[in-house]
Amino acid sequence: MTTMIRTDWSEKINPTVRDIPPSGIRRFFDLVTETKGVISLGVGEPDFVTPWHVREACIYSLEKGYTMYTSNSGLLELREAVAADLEKTYRVKYNPRTQLLITVGVSEGLDLCMRTLLQPGDEVLIPEPSYVSYAPCAVLAGGVPVFMSTGMEESFRITADLVQRSITPRTKVLLMCYPNNPTGAVMDRDELEKIAEVAVAHDLIVISDEIYDRLTYIGQHTCMAALPGMKERTLLLNGFSKAYAMTGWRVGYVAGNADFIAAMTKIHQYSMLCAPITGQMAALEALKNGQPGMRRMVEHYNRRRNVVVQAFRDMGLPCFEPGGAFYAFPQISVTGLSCENFAEELLKEEQVAVVPGNAFGQSGEGFVRVSYAASLDDLSEAFRRMGRFVRRRGVRSRVISAPIKIQRPEREGISQSL
Amino acid sequence: MDDLTRQILELLEDNARLTAKEISVMLNVDAAEVQSVIKSLEDKKVILKYLTLVNYEKLGEEKVSALIEVRITPQRDVGFDGVAERIYRFPEVRSMRLMSGTYDLAVFVEGRSMKEISHFVSTRLSTIEGVISTTTHFVLKAYKQDGVIMEDGEEDRRLMISP
Ligand SMILES: Cc1ncc(COP(=O)(O)O)c(C=O)c1O
Numbered sequence: 001m002t003t004m005i006r007t008d009w010s011e012k013i014n015p016t017v018r019d020i021p022p023s024g025i026r027r028f029f030d031l032v033t034e035t036k037g038v039i040s041l042g043v044g045e046p047d048f049v050t051p052w053h054v055r056e057a058c059i060y061s062l063e064k065g066y067t068m069y070t071s072n073s074g075l076l077e078l079r080e081a082v083a084a085d086l087e088k089t090y091r092v093k094y095n096p097r098t099q100l101l102i103t104v105g106v107s108e109g110l111d112l113c114m115r116t117l118l119q120p121g122d123e124v125l126i127p128e129p130s131y132v133s134y135a136p137c138a139v140l141a142g143g144v145p146v147f148m149s150t151g152m153e154e155s156f157r158i159t160a161d162l163v164q165r166s167i168t169p170r171t172k173v174l175l176m177c178y179p180n181n182p183t184g185a186v187m188d189r190d191e192l193e194k195i196a197e198v199a200v201a202h203d204l205i206v207i208s209d210e211i212y213d214r215l216t217y218i219g220q221h222t223c224m225a226a227l228p229g230m231k232e233r234t235l236l237l238n239g240f241s242k243a244y245a246m247t248g249w250r251v252g253y254v255a256g257n258a259d260f261i262a263a264m265t266k267i268h269q270y271s272m273l274c275a276p277i278t279g280q281m282a283a284l285e286a287l288k289n290g291q292p293g294m295r296r297m298v299e300h301y302n303r304r305r306n307v308v309v310q311a312f313r314d315m316g317l318p319c320f321e322p323g324g325a326f327y328a329f330p331q332i333s334v335t336g337l338s339c340e341n342f343a344e345e346l347l348k349e350e351q352v353a354v355v356p357g358n359a360f361g362q363s364g365e366g367f368v369r370v371s372y373a374a375s376l377d378d379l380s381e382a383f384r385r386m387g388r389f390v391r392r393r394g395v396r397s398r399v400i401s402a403p404i405k406i407q408r409p410e411r412e413g414i415s416q417s418l
Numbered sequence: 419m420d421d422l423t424r425q426i427l428e429l430l431e432d433n434a435r436l437t438a439k440e441i442s443v444m445l446n447v448d449a450a451e452v453q454s455v456i457k458s459l460e461d462k463k464v465i466l467k468y469l470t471l472v473n474y475e476k477l478g479e480e481k482v483s484a485l486i487e488v489r490i491t492p493q494r495d496v497g498f499d500g501v502a503e504r505i506y507r508f509p510e511v512r513s514m515r516l517m518s519g520t521y522d523l524a525v526f527v528e529g530r531s532m533k534e535i536s537h538f539v540s541t542r543l544s545t546i547e548g549v550i551s552t553t554t555h556f557v558l559k560a561y562k563q564d565g566v567i568m569e570d571g572e573e574d575r576r577l578m579i580s581p
Contacts (some may be wrong), residue, residue: 025579025580029579032578038578040579042578042579047574049572299425303444303445306443307443310443353578359581
């Protein structure tokens with residue numbers, strides 16, 4: 001009897017999983033870690049450490065022995081605090097007992113939404129460029145991603161018209177992701193209202209990833225669920241990672257109608273049981289006492305945003321002004337390089353890491369994502385290096401225009417005699 | 419205080435070397451406006467001075483500092499201020515505050531040695547008329563000063579690239 005020595009296990013892997021392409025960021029990550037002296041503007045998380053009062057509250061909870069499971073839905077006190085926060089901020093009311101589920105970050109919440117809603121072949125409309133998880137999560141749940149491509153000309157915003165044009169008889173879900181990673185785009189209320197009308201008219205469920213909601217610098221963030229007629233058909237995703245600098249704690253939530261939440265809770269209870277209690281305790285402290293600290297961080301991001309926008313202007317790289325999140329998305333095609341080549345050569349020549357735009361979808365080609373979740377010192381040094389790099393590629397920095405001479409209007413008639 | 423003033427002060431308190439131009443970019447306002455706000459704050463002595471926070475320990479410099487609790491007798495008309503001035507005018511006194519509680523003045527003194535500080539307390543401070551008593555506490559270690567942690571081990575530990 002001979003046993004066959006297997007060398008390739010991949011045929012055993014579910015083809016749906018096997019065929020998901022590896023993350024575009026992964027390959028670049030290896031390159032960056034091999035390089036020395038890198039300033040990284042490629043980080044998708046706050047550069048602030050979680051505020052001390054939150055960390056201290058977590059240590060206290062450990063001392064008190066909070067090391068057990070919580071209810072599947074998460075600590076009731078935390079759900080109540082989330083509900084109160086949503087009501088205060090957006091005037092949307094959720095019942096903390098039936099309409100809220102605490103998840104392991106928005107990441108799990110997103111997966112739960114897709115798995116709960118999608119049947120094989122159901123189409124999910126996804127703006128592009130956008131965060132890397134949306135399409136794979138849809139595919140893993142049997143859905144079909146349909147991308148709505150946006151460009152710099154329309155400030156990387158989708159329109160009701162674009163949504164309308166992308167709808168087919170199989171469309172079930174519209175995914176919204178503003179403020180946007182990687183572009184920093186934000187939506188205005190008027191257009192969101194029109195999009196909501198389209199969603200209602202076509203009976204679409206909206207999954208709205210609003211993890212950057214508090215990091216809005218231009219205008220005010222509109223919560224999708226707060227629009228007329230939208231609360232019931234929206235699954236609102238949010239969490240603590242960005243606003244409170246709590247990425248590693250893995251706490252987020254989904255808010256939605258009781259039927260959806262009950263269904264999602266079923267998946268969550270069997271696959272996750274509950275979000276970690278330590279993270280939940282910390283999140284509760286962040287909601288109770290973290291608002292002033294959060295606003296200070298937002299103020300810091302906004303100052304850096306202004307610095308970044310000015311830096312690209314000076315460099316001569318076209319960049320639309322991001323209204324939210326902590327990313328800028330400059331157009332680098334003027335250098336004649338593809339986004340991957342730009343990122344690679346910038347890394348090799350100047351040791352600055354940025355993320356190629358096509359990691360966020362085809363329409364990200366020609367752009368790179370620059371994260372300004374970095375210290376001002378690092379930002380200014382990085383921009384000095386980047387400026388050198390693009391000058392070598394023939395990009396001319398903005399010509400400082402001479403002050404415009406204001407021509408005096410010819411004086412005439414009676415005014416002359418005054 | 420208006421918001422622009424608040425933000426300018428906050429930025430300068432954190433980094434006094436920022437130029438008006440740099441601040442104007444961060445706050446997205448006109449550089450001339452920032453310049454004039456700073457100038458007026460300086461003129462009004464709202465901004466008193468731009469300092470550098472130095473950790474001399476790193477240079478192996480011996481510096482001794484002490485907190486001296488001083489009880490004094492207030493005087494007619496001037497209260498504590500008269501005696502206080504006689505004390506804070508000494509260059510050895512780095513900072514000084516009037517306190518509520520069991521003593522009156524918290525006097526921070528710096529010197530090259532314990533001996534030097536003891537000498538200052540016994541010959542200068544305690545002999546001033548109106549000083550009732552002094553209690554000297556020598557500083558063993560500085561952990562944090564003016565909001566800055568002296569040895570902050572919290573470096574950037576994030577992954578270099580993340581989505
Ligand atoms: C748009 C967006 N959604 C979701 C996430 C993941 O968030 P969480 O840490 O809550 O899982 C990120 C993190 O980068 C993100 O940028």
